[in-house]
Amino acid sequence: xxxxxxxxxxxxxxxxxxxxxxxxxxxxxxxxxxxxxxxxxxxxxxxxxxxxxxxxxxxxxxxxxxxxxxxxxxxxxxxxxxxxxxxxxxxxxxxxxxxxxxxxxxxxxxxxxxxxxxxxxxxxxxxxxxxxxxxxxxxxxxxxxxxxxxxxxxxxxxxxxxxxxxxxxxxxxxxxxxxxxxxxxxxxxxxxxxxxxxxxxxx
Ligand SMILES: C[S@@+](CC[C@H](N)C(=O)[O-])C[C@H]1O[C@@H](n2cnc3c(N)ncnc32)[C@H](O)[C@@H]1O
Numbered sequence: 022x023x024x025x026x027x028x029x030x031x032x033x034x035x036x037x038x039x040x041x042x043x044x045x046x047x048x049x050x051x052x053x054x055x056x057x058x059x060x061x062x063x064x065x066x067x068x069x070x071x072x073x074x075x076x077x078x079x080x081x082x083x084x085x086x087x088x089x090x091x092x093x094x095x096x097x098x099x100x101x102x103x104x105x106x107x108x109x110x111x112x113x114x115x116x117x118x119x120x121x122x123x124x125x126x127x128x129x130x131x132x133x134x135x136x137x138x139x140x141x142x143x144x145x146x147x148x149x150x151x152x153x154x155x156x157x158x159x160x161x162x163x164x165x166x167x168x169x170x171x172x173x174x175x176x177x178x179x180x181x182x183x184x185x186x187x188x189x190x191x192x193x194x195x196x197x198x199x200x201x202x203x204x205x206x207x208x209x210x211x212x213x214x215x216x217x218x219x220x221x222x223x224x
């Protein structure tokens with residue numbers, strides 16, 4: 022039986038303002054965000070780093086794939102709020118299951134440098150470039166402690182973050198398109214790690 026002290030009668034206007042659906046069914050549950058998972062102490066093993074991602078649908082999709090791939094922390098520099106309703110829906114709950122660390126874009130380089138000091142390789146995902154300076158993503162050893170850096174929809178990865186990375190990986194594709202959608206690219210990149218851990222000869 023719910024604690025009756027926590028039940029409140031709300032007028033329809035309040036329900037409509039608080040609900041994220043067009044036709045709320047009359048009952049809402051609100052939860053404090055204090056029990057969200059926190060990053061474990063010690064060096065991270067697999068970090069997804071998102072540089073000012075804008076689109077809530079992309080962010081939710083990315084978080085869902087990150088959870089599936091075994092990511093243990095997500096670092097977000099500014100961009101879309103990971104706890105807004107569109108992200109929560111697209112993430113299918115993954116946004117509440119993953120330790121999320123939000124920070125100013127100016128704090129990200131320092132945090133990445135500290136992770137590298139602790140043995141984490143910094144891997145920048147970049148679009149295929151003329152000259153091919155980035156290696157195909159399947160050539161990287163993803164089984165090492167890794168931070169994967171993804172750029173945002175419009176500008177890509179900030180140049181200072183790309184420069185900071187130890188490795189640059191790409192998903193080669195036809196030049197008919199300049200780049201993949203960031204969430205589509207992330208699915209291949211993130212799931213390469215469990216693929217190598219389970220399927221690579223000598224793994
Ligand atoms: C839509 S793209 C950004 C395009 C942007 N105009 C640029 O030049 O980077 C968003 C992010 O998805 C990732 N991405 C997209 N296509 C990729 C590919 N073929 N290989 C690796 N990463 C890719 C990169 O991290 C990129 O910054």
